Amino acid sequence: MNPEREIRALRERLREGGLAGSFLVRDLNSGEEIGIDPDLAYPIASLVKVPLAIAVLSRIANGELDEAQPIDIAPGRVDLAGPAGLSRFRYPARVAVADLLYLSIAISDNAAADALFALVPPAEVNRTLRDYGLSGIVVRHLMGDLMDTPAERFAPGETHLAHSLAIGARTATRGHPVRQLDVSLANSGSAKSFVDLLREVWAPQRIPAEVAARVRELMADNLIRHRLAPDFASDAARWSSKTGTLLNLRHEVGVVEHEDGSRFAVAALTESRVPAVLQPAAEALLARVARTLHDLLREG
């Protein structure tokens, strides 16, 4: 396999599409991998809900937490389009821990995730990751903190201005004047660190088997499927994943399991320089790049 030329072409296509990113695809059976800047760290936005789920499920598994424990959720009353689930509720709700996990992964519910962070704070999530030998993903803050970006301060019609501010302001050391986009201040990780995490979930060595199985089920039930799923899911291939979106960041990490038994972990972390909120062309392009890497690895 000599994929260098294809990878150069993919970089060029990303550039033309206004995207930069960290991509990695790994064959979970053979360990072979192929990527584009896989070690580049990005703020991970909602991808953090996967390590959070691992940490919460580990505490359920060792008896520290009861998955049936009901949690009172104050109404979020968020009127912005985007956040889904409990964040949009108008009245108080009482939801069990296990169901908070479902909402947090399946529809990327921020209020549900923060309710779980109240039980297992960021430092605990970090410690769990280290215990499992997973480095490279750092958890520093709650989901609610992401709701305080420049985007929330502009009128709905002017959100693109927030994107303009976000784009191009990254400093040479990958810092950023917007706190949530600064990899040294935000929850952060790279494509490689997420592929390592997915490998541990799909072929557990240190994570307890029942915890890994629950995480796989939760990710298979993910309902946000407009990014990589159109290029990976089919009747002959199961796609389990989690997305992350914040301002100009568009990420997705997941595993495709083919009928013939082959499994590939895919991580795509990207940053756009187009100041628009909805970018279907960028979604399609980043998925195409991930798929092409997958095909290169699968076909040799």
Place this chain on the structure above:
Amino acid sequence: MPFWHTIPPMDLVAACRVFVHVGERGSVTLGAAAARVPQSVASRRIAALERHLGERLFDRSTRRTALTAFGRDLLPSAKRLVALAEALEHDAEQAKLRPLALAVPDTCSVRQCALLEGAAREHGAVLEFRTAAPAERAALASAREVRAALIAVPPDEGSWVVPLGVATAKNTGTRALHLDTLRPSRTQEARRIWLQPEDDVPHVRDRLEHLGHRAALLPAQLTVATSLTAAVSDVLRTDNLLLGSAAQAHELDLHWRPLAGTPVSRGYAMTGDEADRLKSPLWTHIAKCLGAQPKDETR
């Protein structure tokens, strides 16, 4: 019981042949040479014929071997018998050489068909090839318009199995191609697999379409070409692929890769009046014509 039943069996035609040669030349030595038998055999045959006919044909009292009156009377009839026997043998040779019509797929190469023809002649059959599409071949065989036909059957029912892969103009290696890597993207035109008319049969087309649907390919990504030439022309100009055998790709000077899991194969069986006579002795040559796997690899 008639008299001639009591004598040992005799080859009447062979004896008449010697009688004619000796009678014409007036010498046993010369006649035996002309009949290409040793002199002793010639004498024995003449003696046997004389016993059979009940009279002497030659007068042995003189130094020359002269015909008796009886011999002179019978010589014209003996000549006619010998000529007729030669005509019969000649006609039999001609009948054996009459071509035997065999319906074959249009995927068979001219060279392999020619080699098959040569091998068939060694087994006493002259083949005449009729290339036809799968449905037409079955119809030709059942209407007895051909004496044997290679018909398309599901691979597990076939005597010959031809694994199918994809051929491309560009060399992309020899590893098996997974269908799912052809799934269309939102940003690029989808690549197409051309099916040859030969593969417009349920065990190839329907199965491949089913796998295509499951792998999320567009229906148009699996299309039956109007002709092999049209498909090859497109494959040479584009990134598209041609479904076919490795042997066919080689003949077309295209690069061939198997499909992962060998999901589809062509299967062939031979039917028709002459099928039993041709099938076993020509198995290997037919396999080469079809691009089929050698025998030890079949099932």
